[in-house]
Amino acid sequence: MNELQHIPWGIVAPLIILQLILAVIALIDLVRAERTNGPKWMWVPIILFVSMLGPISYFVLGRRPF
Amino acid sequence: MKQWFVLFRKELLEAWRNYKWIWIPLVYVMLGIMQPISTYFLPEILEAAGGLPEGAIIQLPEPTGVEVMVKALGNYQTLGLLILVLAFMGTISAERVSGVAGMVLVKPVSFASYLTAKWASAVCLTLVATVLGVLGTWYYTEELIGPVSGSAILAGCLLFGLWLTLLVTLTIALSAMMRSSGAIAFVTLLVAAALSIVSSLSGTKLSWMPGRLTNYAGAAIAQGGMPDGAWGAVISTVIGMILLLYIAVSVFRKKELVA
Numbered sequence: 001m002n003e004l005q006h007i008p009w010g011i012v013a014p015l016i017i018l019q020l021i022l023a024v025i026a027l028i029d030l031v032r033a034e035r036t037n038g039p040k041w042m043w044v045p046i047i048l049f050v051s052m053l054g055p056i057s058y059f060v061l062g063r064r065p066f
Numbered sequence: 067m068k069q070w071f072v073l074f075r076k077e078l079l080e081a082w083r084n085y086k087w088i089w090i091p092l093v094y095v096m097l098g099i100m101q102p103i104s105t106y107f108l109p110e111i112l113e114a115a116g117g118l119p120e121g122a123i124i125q126l127p128e129p130t131g132v133e134v135m136v137k138a139l140g141n142y143q144t145l146g147l148l149i150l151v152l153a154f155m156g157t158i159s160a161e162r163v164s165g166v167a168g169m170v171l172v173k174p175v176s177f178a179s180y181l182t183a184k185w186a187s188a189v190c191l192t193l194v195a196t197v198l199g200v201l202g203t204w205y206y207t208e209e210l211i212g213p214v215s216g217s218a219i220l221a222g223c224l225l226f227g228l229w230l231t232l233l234v235t236l237t238i239a240l241s242a243m244m245r246s247s248g249a250i251a252f253v254t255l256l257v258a259a260a261l262s263i264v265s266s267l268s269g270t271k272l273s274w275m276p277g278r279l280t281n282y283a284g285a286a287i288a289q290g291g292m293p294d295g296a297w298g299a300v301i302s303t304v305i306g307m308i309l310l311l312y313i314a315v316s317v318f319r320k321k322e323l324v325a
Contacts (some may be wrong), residue, residue, distance in 0.1 A: 005098060008249065009108070011103060011209075011210070012103070014099070015096065015099060015100070015103065016091055018095060018096050019096065021088075021092060022092050022096075023094070025088055025089060026089075028077060029085055033308075055089065056093060056149060058087070059084075059085065059086075059089050059153075060149070060152040060153060063084070064067055
């Protein structure tokens, strides 16, 4: 637990929050989308576990315009 | 003109519903602020990565604010550019394939206003993302690394934003002429690479080339104002964009609407 206290959260927290917002928006869009390129469930782990590039690749490659 | 604004508003609304207005600026802010943060924590990161023998001493040069800002622009030059090209490659080609372009253009809407409304919306988004990203990076650099003057940031941001605008213009112009999204992205990135290579190989000659804009943006941040010769590149870039839009409209007019 001691390790965690050394991390200056004031500096790192904004980056983590932005990352979370990006992932949440991608998930909201994924849930509301009727169809995606590739199976829908496949995008969930990609968005959640690949930081930054996961949500980006969903928006660029996974979305279908119609 | 009133019709153009209707189309423009429609494009902005569509980009908002696509979440482009959220995720592109977010990614730009993250790409930018990662640079000062990772520079600030570099000693700790090296230590945590381990593998160093006991008692090893690493002397890291003290980074300056200017260096960090220039490196952050370098992130936009690679990953940032890739994201913009991928986001805008289907602007017109996808609408033609899906038939939306046909539905819009059977109405009395000119090709020019259809294309320029899309272009203007993409450019707005690009510039807003760049400005927000640079402002975020500037804040973090001032807090963690060292001071950078405001006029340096302004000049650097303008020059770099113009370079990204040129490449977005190229993406949309190609999107009006070609059908395959992959080919559009590939050609745009190839042209961007070619422009950068030509301007770096030509040394002091060809200082007006658009490919120089990224060098000028770096120099502007280092010097704290517009560097010598930057205006030539600015003018040639603006002329290039107008030509690209003109060619795109005239080629698009002759094409079959439905693919």
